[in-house]
Amino acid sequence: MALSYDDVIAKYEPVLGLEVHVELNTESKMFCSCSTTFGGEPNTQTCPVCLALPGALPVVNAQAIESTIKIGLALNCQIAPRSRFARKNYFYPDMPKNFQISQYDEPICFDGYVDVEIDTEEGPKQFRIEIERVHMEEDTGKSLHVGGATGRIHGAEYSLLDYNRAGIPLVEIVTKIVPGTGKYAPEVAKAYVAELRDILRGLKVSDVKMEQGSLRCDANVSLRLIGSAVLGTRSETKNVNSLRSVERAIRGEMIRHAELLNEGKKVKQETRHFQEDTGLTRSGRSKEQAEDYRYFPEPDLVPVAPAPAWIEELRAQQPERPSLRRKRLKEQWAVPDKEMAAMINADALDIVEETVLLGADPTKARTWWLGEISRIANEKEIALTDLTISPKDVAEIVALVAAGELTDKLARQVVEGVIAGEGTPSEVVAKRGIKVVNDDGALMAAIEKVCAEQSETADKVRNGLIPAAGALIGAVMKETKGQADAARVRELLLGHLGQPSN
Amino acid sequence: MSSLSRDEVAKLAALARIEMSEAELVSLSSQFGSILDAVARVQELNLDGVKATSHPQPLENIFREDVVLPSLTPDQALSGAPAQEDQRFRVPQILGEAE
Amino acid sequence: MIKNTAAQMSSALEKGETTSVELTKIHLDRIADVDQKVKAFLHVDGESALKQAAAVDADRASGKKLGPLAGIPLALKDVLAQEGVPTTAGSKILQGWKPPYDSTVVAKLKAAGVVILGKTNMDEFAMGSSTENSGYGPTFNPWDLTRTPGGSSGGSAAAVSAFEAPLAIGSDTGGSIRQPAALTGIVGVRPTYGAVSRYGLIAYSSSLDQAGPFGRTVLDTAMLHAVIAGHDPKDATSINAPVPAVVAAAKSGDVKGLKIGVIKQLQGDGYQTGVQARFSESLDILASLGAQIVQVDCPSFEYALAAYYLIAPSECSSNLARFDAMRYGLRTGEVDGASAETVMNATREAGFGREVKRRIILGTYALSSGYYDAYYGSAQKIRTLIIEDYKKAFTQADVLVSPTSPITAFKIGEKSEDPIAMYLADVATIPVNLAGICGMSLPAGLADEDNLPVGFQIMAPAMQDQRLYQVGAALEAALVSKWGGHLISKAPALGGAR
Numbered sequence A: 001m002a003l004s005y006d007d008v009i010a011k012y013e014p015v016l017g018l019e020v021h022v023e024l025n026t027e028s029k030m031f032c033s034c035s036t037t038f039g040g041e042p043n044t045q046t047c048p049v050c051l052a053l054p055g056a057l058p059v060v061n062a063q064a065i066e067s068t069i070k071i072g073l074a075l076n077c078q079i080a081p082r083s084r085f086a087r088k089n090y091f092y093p094d095m096p097k098n099f100q101i102s103q104y105d106e107p108i109c110f111d112g113y114v115d116v117e118i119d120t121e122e123g124p125k126q127f128r129i130e131i132e133r134v135h136m137e138e139d140t141g142k143s144l145h146v147g148g149a150t151g152r153i154h155g156a157e158y159s160l161l162d163y164n165r166a167g168i169p170l171v172e173i174v175t176k177i178v179p180g181t182g183k184y185a186p187e188v189a190k191a192y193v194a195e196l197r198d199i200l201r202g203l204k205v206s207d208v209k210m211e212q213g214s215l216r217c218d219a220n221v222s223l224r225l226i227g228s229a230v231l232g233t234r235s236e237t238k239n240v241n242s243l244r245s246v247e248r249a250i251r252g253e254m255i256r257h258a259e260l261l262n263e264g265k266k267v268k269q270e271t272r273h274f275q276e277d278t279g280l281t282r283s284g285r286s287k288e289q290a291e292d293y294r295y296f297p298e299p300d301l302v303p304v305a306p307a308p309a310w311i312e313e314l315r316a317q318q319p320e321r322p323s324l325r326r327k328r329l330k331e332q333w334a335v336p337d338k339e340m341a342a343m344i345n346a347d348a349l350d351i352v353e354e355t356v357l358l359g360a361d362p363t364k365a366r367t368w369w370l371g372e373i374s375r376i377a378n379e380k381e382i383a384l385t386d387l388t389i390s391p392k393d394v395a396e397i398v399a400l401v402a403a404g405e406l407t408d409k410l411a412r413q414v415v416e417g418v419i420a421g422e423g424t425p426s427e428v429v430a431k432r433g434i435k436v437v438n439d440d441g442a443l444m445a446a447i448e449k450v451c452a453e454q455s456e457t458a459d460k461v462r463n464g465l466i467p468a469a470g471a472l473i474g475a476v477m478k479e480t481k482g483q484a485d486a487a488r489v490r491e492l493l494l495g496h497l498g499q500p501s502n
Numbered sequence B: 001m002s003s004l005s006r007d008e009v010a011k012l013a014a015l016a017r018i019e020m021s022e023a024e025l026v027s028l029s030s031q032f033g034s035i036l037d038a039v040a041r042v043q044e045l046n047l048d049g050v051k052a053t054s055h056p057q058p059l060e061n062i063f064r065e066d067v068v069l070p071s072l073t074p075d076q077a078l079s080g081a082p083a084q085e086d087q088r089f090r091v092p093q094i095l096g097e098a099e
Numbered sequence C: 001m002i003k004n005t006a007a008q009m010s011s012a013l014e015k016g017e018t019t020s021v022e023l024t025k026i027h028l029d030r031i032a033d034v035d036q037k038v039k040a041f042l043h044v045d046g047e048s049a050l051k052q053a054a055a056v057d058a059d060r061a062s063g064k065k066l067g068p069l070a071g072i073p074l075a076l077k078d079v080l081a082q083e084g085v086p087t088t089a090g091s092k093i094l095q096g097w098k099p100p101y102d103s104t105v106v107a108k109l110k111a112a113g114v115v116i117l118g119k120t121n122m123d124e125f126a127m128g129s130s131t132e133n134s135g136y137g138p139t140f141n142p143w144d145l146t147r148t149p150g151g152s153s154g155g156s157a158a159a160v161s162a163f164e165a166p167l168a169i170g171s172d173t174g175g176s177i178r179q180p181a182a183l184t185g186i187v188g189v190r191p192t193y194g195a196v197s198r199y200g201l202i203a204y205s206s207s208l209d210q211a212g213p214f215g216r217t218v219l220d221t222a223m224l225h226a227v228i229a230g231h232d233p234k235d236a237t238s239i240n241a242p243v244p245a246v247v248a249a250a251k252s253g254d255v256k257g258l259k260i261g262v263i264k265q266l267q268g269d270g271y272q273t274g275v276q277a278r279f280s281e282s283l284d285i286l287a288s289l290g291a292q293i294v295q296v297d298c299p300s301f302e303y304a305l306a307a308y309y310l311i312a313p314s315e316c317s318s319n320l321a322r323f324d325a326m327r328y329g330l331r332t333g334e335v336d337g338a339s340a341e342t343v344m345n346a347t348r349e350a351g352f353g354r355e356v357k358r359r360i361i362l363g364t365y366a367l368s369s370g371y372y373d374a375y376y377g378s379a380q381k382i383r384t385l386i387i388e389d390y391k392k393a394f395t396q397a398d399v400l401v402s403p404t405s406p407i408t409a410f411k412i413g414e415k416s417e418d419p420i421a422m423y424l425a426d427v428a429t430i431p432v433n434l435a436g437i438c439g440m441s442l443p444a445g446l447a448d449e450d451n452l453p454v455g456f457q458i459m460a461p462a463m464q465d466q467r468l469y470q471v472g473a474a475l476e477a478a479l480v481s482k483w484g485g486h487l488i489s490k491a492p493a494l495g496g497a498r
């Protein structure tokens, strides 16, 4: 029976485990000198090493090591004085060597943590996510399935392989099990991935684009009866590729597990795939038996032993932590708690800051992004950052309003136009013929007309009842089709009715 | 006397992606006893506290600079391909999913 | 001319007494004459060899400064990638594959003007001690065509001892250069691990593999060693240090005051009488030349063979995973509806030979969960003990010595049904590989009982390869003067097939 989320958390406690894969933004691949540029023609970024031609040997990219240590430091990890690469042996056609060079029992970084904060009804709550390890590995090639239905793997007649992505440096960040998040599990997971993303972006070590796959999350979920010490069987949901999906996938898995458990059935330990359209997961092909990866030290690569002085140098270069940055921006911009939380929750901090850096007033920038623009994003069910409007556009709109060339109402039309793909704000203004009525003569004509029509109200104002002016101003705005500057209308109207305008 | 049954050999062959004939499985299984006895001699010594050697030379920190060098041309990359299509390696249908 | 040493050919070229084209032609003729009997080569490319030779001759004519081996022909073990030339590692699974790149060894040979005649036969993926495991049929020992030349570099050794080439490149994972050198009466060196780049050397066991030179004399071998050694940034295990002065050492050949350690564990039971006799004779000669002979104890060598037959198969089970019918090489079993996995399984079944499969299965087993510590893990610890034994022994002696192979060349087919007996052929050579140090085999004479060559092995610490040549040259000089010529001159004439 379909359970509600509340039913689930009334009875069970979720335990999470999150594995995040990050593609580093090095120029060249992890073990060879092929370019990492995204979107090249097939098999143009390959060489004997990344095609695993007989005889070819890997050599480690120094920048990848440095980036990984930076990540480890940012996640409060220990940096191993000595670590080794290992071969993870399994056959798969998009993996040319039929082993992946990875790290096994000697990862380069281990034992760290990340603190995340989520907004709850009882106010902001902090959770500490402990990091088990951060290690280096390499990505696989891409396969294209031809024939059968819709390019899917099932029913395909054959496959075409492109090894341009084979050997792209990957860093895998693995948490320890995360208990104690209770009903907040989905939000905590999302906040964790968002925090990681912000940290990685701050370090400039990855493009962290979830939609392009440069940051991907595998979510392990299990449930146990509240109060029980025994862990339940977990499922692993692969390649969840947006923040929103992280939350949805975990919520969905919690409900699915609870339904199985309530019916007395067992949760299968398996890999599942998240489906964006339904928000549900489907079972991957379950393997008959657990794969035996036969890890052993990679004999072609020698140990990595970073000098303590180098680690300290990298530690000293660490950028501002996202949590501290948030604190700083909150103060600089004088944002109330609730609005700050809303901004973080909407993942709007970066775009607002960018907008502010382009000259916009912080409050105005925030109001635009979290107000009108968020409303449109919600309507379209997409992320704020996926809309076609950029911080530059918003800064331009704020500037146009400040210059009196747009009213707030007109500016909303411009926002709409930019999102509809009509061009930059000034292009939209030009195309749509949007213009503030600045002509006092025209405004006076409208004011006189309105005062004549609503003479009773006009008399109230004349007699000093200033608040009554609102209705008249509204009518004038209507008369001028919203193109007038409300402040100027108020000024002229009050003058016209013999009242002071401030 | 060590031994490895026909079924155990079959399991290893599957792991190593080799489709062995029944005769091969049986013959390998019959040879494995003496081979395993020979290699099991490594367990005769007390090795507690002995470090494992994975690399014969004590080298560390061998890296390359993060510099892009020319790749193979797609023609070169695909020159040994048993089959190709659209500048990609053409392979039979892939069952199962990647890691 | 064909029986000259490479050093003699080099000086004849320098003096203008011959040309590289002429040298190349006579070797190609010799190959045409005798290789039907010896089967040293898998692929001979006379046309491009002559082209290369002509280019060197032109360079020489134009007064360009050339290296000592410029214009000298060479046979290349088929385990090294050479751009555009079929490279199979002796396996059917790579039949017809032409690499789009040169191995570093080949690049260095080309840069030095060495003329590559062709690719030589080998045990499939270098797994074997007789060259019988080649996917393309065995190579025959020029001393006795009913016998094996040893292996896995049997093709290279046979080519040099049959005068099909003055020089050859082999690779040595457990003795694959030294043992065939011993069995064919020539000189072979396995350099220090990391001294010669492995880039482009088709991997059998990555932590043990090392390419090295064959020659008919110590000096020839040193000259080739000097050409192929040196640091390579494409191989992360390559040692960044100057190449030891091997040629100078081969020219000096002085052992006065040197301490030579005889390893207790590498003699006695299992060593053929004639092998033991030639070995002690050589020791006497070295003593008479002023060396001090000492006995050293390396107790863990007892376990070297066992450790080797876990480490090498484990690494090979992973190294050979790439031969999967997807990107290059053989593809079979592609019937209607067959999956990639089915085709992979069928291709690996059809493309790999018996010994290769045996080692892949053994390695898969040794690495599998539940067995790793007992097998692979223990083997790596034995490896540490062997390294420690060597360290201690090298405090007592400058070089260590033993017979190269406990037996002389054996009959084709004699051991091919008994893997354990075959593995024992490498008992004296394997410790060098496990420790990553260097070793040489040079001819010590013929065994009385079968009139077949016996090899004398010299071992030196890592990056002290020059010591091999220093001792080897001294012993060689004394033996040559005793015999009145190089041992190889006693090899039976193969006669012309034409």
Ligand SMILES: [Zn+2]
Binding pocket: A029, A032, A033, A034, A045, A046, A047, A048, A049, A050, A051, A167
């Ligand atoms: Zn590459």
